[in-house]
Amino acid sequence: MTTTIANDPALQVLIDRVHSARAAGAQLCIRGGGTKEFYGEIPQGEVLDTRVLEGTSSYEPTELVVTTRCGTLLAELEATLAKEGQYLPFEPPHFGDPEVDARTRGATVGGMIAAGLSGPSRAAVGSVRDHVLGATLLNGKGEVMTFGGQVMKNVAGYDVSRLLAGSMGTLGVILEVSMKVLPMAPATLTLRMEMDEKRAIAQLNAWGGQPLPLNASAWWDGNLILRLRGALAAVQAARTLIGGQVVEPQFASPFWTGIRDHTDEFFTSAHAAVAGGAALWRLSVPSTAPPLGLSGELLIEWGGAQRWLCTAMPAGAVRDATARAGGHATLFASRDKTPGAFAPLQSPLDRIHRELKKAFDPAGIFNPGRLYPDL
């Protein structure tokens, strides 16, 4: 099946909105399901609902490529892929009310790309960015442009489509995106063992250097949970080598979903603490960084490279400690956003960011201040 967005009447609606915003000097807040509204700086501008442009434009399982419009529900895309035994390997999160079923919470494909967040398997399989093959973008001049394509290898011109992953909608409206998908692995197994933080970090990195099908990891409160995924023979061999207790699939599957969607016990408590004035930080550090010694509740993912910290510590202290470890700290959820959601940029990167913003959106229409207050 192949359909093109050029014939979709919703496309013209979006283009017209950009032109009229430009004429009126107005600003637009690009919004899909709104499940990540809490993320980044505070949304500003008139809402531009991307859900008007929805549906899968083309999907051919033997090409391992799916092309989907921005407003398509992430859950719907995942269901389409699952019918063919395929999936999005980077496990994008479905945020929103945990009381509501994940399939109806409403995260969209456009929001998945714009936020650029990946789930538990990211260290093993790559990020959202790594799976983008092409994208069609509506820029600030109201021009519809396609970059990349529907093929695995493509170096014709700058790779603008991947730049959109994590751009928080500041460069334009992501209208359609082509992604690389993969067949589901034949075997998955979850193991649990007790281990302190320091040893868990060292052990995860040691395993990472061996040819093991280690797909995801989570350490919290003295417990290390591992997910193996791959060929049956490889998973069985790794299980013997790694040891630990097997977590039965009926418990393992919801556990990983809870980590992915931030609905498990750690994140539920963190959200409660945030409501009470604490902050939830996402610390992105080299996987080998030793324990940072910051006070608060800690959950470690990605083989040590992503550490969630729920704390009342001052932002400066968290950011400094993370930077010293070679990483950056994102103020993921907090009532007080004054420290800035994302770690500040140094020169010349800050200047390049401002110039790039102008190159895509010269009138500053899209998601003003959502990534950085002056961008």
Added chain:
Amino acid sequence: MNAPIPAAAIAANERAGRRAEVVAALSDALPAHALLWQREDTVPYECDGLTAYRQQPLVVALPETETQVAAVLRECHRLNVPVVARGAGTGLSGGALPHALGVTLSLAKFNRILKIDVAARTATVQCGVRNLAISEAAAPHGLYYAPDPSSQIACTIGGNVAENSGGVHCLKYGLTLHNVMRVRGFTVSGEAVEFGSEALDCAGLDLMSILVGSEGMLAVTTEVTVKLVPKPIVARCIMASFSDVRHAGDAVAAVIAAGIIPAGLEMMDKPMTAAVEDFVHAGYDLDAVAILLCESDGTPDEVAEEIGRMEAVLKASGATRMSVSENEAQRLKFWSGRKNAFPATGRLSPDYMCMDSTIPRKRLADILLAIQEMEKKYGLRCANVFHAGDGNLHPLIMFDANDADQLHRCELFGADILETSVHMGGTVSGEHGVGIEKLSAMCVQFAPEEREQMMAIKRAFDPKELLNPGKVIPSLARCAEYGKMHVRRGLLPFADIPRF
């Protein structure tokens, strides 16, 4: 039709005056031996792996330290002199072709491996370190650097970053972009800049996405941190023969449809097989119309299981003969022909032009048959190697560059392959880059506003447009001219005049 402005076309006195000015400015920045401008010294830099186009650089600078790189850039920026960064010069699209009024910045002396971090599985190296040297340094730790372009014994990591180089294992292990964590370098004005980090992401926009593959147009790379991956315990390869191109193409889709992601999946056509067999004597089936190399890696049990599944799929797809490598020596022998496809072709013909486009996998047979028709149309031979798993083609068009008409027909043949690839839903460059070779083809793939958006990105990094100017993004005028020529369907008027 993609040829550069000949240096002769620029007034000799203008060039000499400019050269004196640039040499004087750079003399303070570099030791005397690191600055070349006499013709006999600059000749080795007149082209890269795309030898059909040559240009004398104004000056060649060979800095040895980052301080010198910064100083060269600062001076060139002040004098508005174009800068073309260069690694090993193995690129196949003319990305490192010199600028007649510019400085070629050779980074060959940045050849040190700075750190292999075994625990973090990363290597930090200077930009001039060869691709294969990284894997060799990591090998004692059971690790390697995954992207393996055919030129890996010679090409540098800095050049790989510039081109987003691929190789034969991309479907499973990704491109350069997927394996680079951090790039240190300098902006056009000589400011130090760092993209990415040793963490898995960094704050702000993902600038690494556009830096990798930007062909030296956004910044100059001096240091790179790459990801290392554990070496699989074992790898085995199936060599399968097909008597029909369509069966071979369908077999590629069937392998993927079976839920298998091969470590490598390559195709060679009959002329290519004959050429490489003569060169490496690997025991290829010379009667086959197409040969597939299909590789599995992992634990011994895992590989045995996957090889069994692959064999069943290939057999069902019509493979006429199959052999499976029984040991590492045999596996390397299977690959030796594929890895030597270019030199083997070099023995058949005085010159060859290596094309590089990507199409959806399902169109493999269609494009191969179309290329066979083009051989008749342009009166030139073509041998084909495909990264079939990625749908990435490398037709090698054979010609004699001393015959102007053959070069001209070769260019038309190449352009026809690229345009056919775009029409089949593909792209004009899979892994070799656009450089100068595919400027006209970019007019076919991208609309004016898309090309202008790319130019705007370049200006965000390089407002004076001094870094490798004239590459990758064709001007509006050039595309208008190409469009006019296009109407004539391959019959170029005034083929001897330079076109920019």
